[in-house]
Amino acid sequence: MAEACALACGVDAGAVSAGTGARAAARYDARRIMPTPAAADPFSMLSEPLLSLARRGEVRHYRKNTLLIEEGDHGDTLYVILAGRLRCFASGDKGREITYGEYGPGEYLGEMSLDGGARSASVETLQPSSCAVITRTTLRQHIAEHPDFAFELIAKLIRRVRAATFSARQLALNDVYGRLVELLNGLAEPRPDGTRVIARRPTHQEMAHRLGCSREMVSRLMADLARGGYAQAHDAQLILRQPLPSRW
Numbered sequence: 001m002a003e004a005c006a007l008a009c010g011v012d013a014g015a016v017s018a019g020t021g022a023r024a025a026a027r028y029d030a031r032r033i034m035p036t037p038a039a040a041d042p043f044s045m046l047s048e049p050l051l052s053l054a055r056r057g058e059v060r061h062y063r064k065n066t067l068l069i070e071e072g073d074h075g076d077t078l079y080v081i082l083a084g085r086l087r088c089f090a091s092g093d094k095g096r097e098i099t100y101g102e103y104g105p106g107e108y109l110g111e112m113s114l115d116g117g118a119r120s121a122s123v124e125t126l127q128p129s130s131c132a133v134i135t136r137t138t139l140r141q142h143i144a145e146h147p148d149f150a151f152e153l154i155a156k157l158i159r160r161v162r163a164a165t166f167s168a169r170q171l172a173l174n175d176v177y178g179r180l181v182e183l184l185n186g187l188a189e190p191r192p193d194g195t196r197v198i199a200r201r202p203t204h205q206e207m208a209h210r211l212g213c214s215r216e217m218v219s220r221l222m223a224d225l226a227r228g229g230y231a232q233a234h235d236a237q238l239i240l241r242q243p244l245p246s247r248w
Helices: 002-007 048-054 111-115 136-145 148-173 176-187 204-211 215-227
Strands: 058-062 066-069 077-083 086-091 097-103 122-125 129-135 196-198 231-234 237-240
Touching: 048 077, 048 129, 048 136, 048 148, 077 136, 097 148, 097 204, 111 148, 129 136, 136 148, 148 176, 176 204, 176 215, 204 215, 215 231
Parallel strands: none
Antiparallel strands: 058 129, 066 122, 077 129, 086 097, 086 122, 196 237, 231 237
16 A cells, blocks of 8 residues: 555655756755745644644755655654645656646645654655644654543544555546546535636646646647536636536
């Protein structure tokens, strides 16, 4: 279950700049860390069980396209997302990527790395982001003082394993179009007029990374859906005007 490990991948104490294609091999570029913003309470998006843990960590701010994790590295940190958005992904030998998930405020990454094992995937920032960095020692102290948080951690792992199982099932039993329908239906929100909208329209490359296929394949399928009157791009949004057919 490589996907299960990847969905729960961890982060080391450094960060490297991330670009398109092959990622830089150099460790930790301090220029990628943003100055501390004079914003409202950075912990306001956290649930109560996560709030007390996050306050024990060191808050760091990162620029867009900063690589926080590199697959194969070792580390012992948990990252609690306070602001922004992170992408968890893996890269192949020929530069192709697959996205395991995107995560926002109130979520965290790194719990499965706390056994000292190697990172099973990479993580980068999709936009300027802030995280509370928690070490393994700090997490152990927190669980000793708040034993109920262990159940929160276990529940998170169970949810991610279930998501990984569903992802593996989709890849094995569903074709690319079927996976595209599942992705669009999962992202869309209903509107009063009966249509559905995806507020931030993902690029074809982003969808290809999540579907495990080529960008060209996504472009062909999306063009077909547009010609059929099912999907329409509008500014930064994608509008689904009618239910997507189960088969194409």
